[in-house]
Amino acid sequence: MPRDDTSHSCDSKKPKKRLWIFGLVAAASAIWLLLRTGNKPSRITYPCQQAAMTNIEIIKLAFLTALPSLAVIRSTLSPLKSVGVLALLLVGSAFITSDSGMQALRFTLAQDYSAYDRVPLQLLENVAQTSEHTSDIFLAQGVTGVNGNVTLGIAALFELMAxxxxxxxxxxAEPSGLIERDDVVLLKVNSQWSYRGGTNTDLVKAVIEAIIAHPDGFTGEIIIADNGQGIGNLNWGDANAFNNSQAIEDVAQQFPDHDVSTILWDNYRYNTVDEYDLGDFSEGYVRSSTWDANTEIYPSYPKFVTDTGLYVSFKNGIWDNTTGFDSDRLKIINMPVLKSHFRYGVTGCIKHYMGVPQGYVVPSVDPSIPHEHFSIALGGMGTLMA
Incomplete structure (x- = not known):
């Protein structure tokens, strides 16, 4: 009776087909990595680039695991030219993501900024055509002192405001002022990037000095916080400061006689919780279940406990089990850094607010980038502020 090898033949083609698919995915990921990173190595930390590198690493591991079975494939598949091409794709993709590959392709993740010249930013006064729905802007320029000290600049700014x-x-004497002596002041900084990518720590230090110099004697608390969307760091070894080694954490530790602390909201991105008044005292993000159709965003905000045990809701203020929320006691100072952005061109006061929401990935919007990023152009940050 003739032997039916149809089933065996079909089964033998499956490993070959899977390996080809793996190889193509690895190659596509490597090409994506090169094109999207371009001549800006810092982009390699973006979610899409990280996903591409993860694809390559997983496929590389799968290929290495499958190596012992290649002898079996060799006995059933002839010729093996396709397997050779596949191996070349995988090895090439692995090389691109290795340290040697990065160096060969002139990717340098550690850059020396010491030789860069500091260029002052000159802003020209521009009067709004209408006073309706506009804000007052107070500007103090050319006030950086010795060794990056901006204390005099802060004083000049406060004087202009007054x-x-x-x-x-x-x-x-001035009951309409902003900061009371027992307030909880939250400094929202940018911690996602090092060097010029983050808030100037000399400025953060000067603002803290100004707060604790309250004429009535400051007895409140100061919190330095941010959500770096999974790659935030409040302890950069190369910070934006006259002395690049002065990280946000270092600044906080310079005030041992006051309650100054830091908190990285990255750690709570995956904890979706309820508010304190609903009996939920865990730290995390409160996220609305209602989709804002106009700005395409799910509004969200963090809630957390400080080092002194205060329960803080970014939206509703300080929680007390007896009196409830005290929204007046929580004061938020937005401290952005003016810099370029790969999608929106520039990061300023509004784009900087992206460090407040949860960073919730909506697969229908994008499988890897938080949906709030795409809402910025539609006014999503304004929805959060409102």
């Missing part, structure tokens, strides 16, 4: 009727300190 002249226009906006006082920084809320005191008995």
């Amino acid at each position: 002249i226009e009727g906006l006082h920084f300190y809320n005191t008995t």
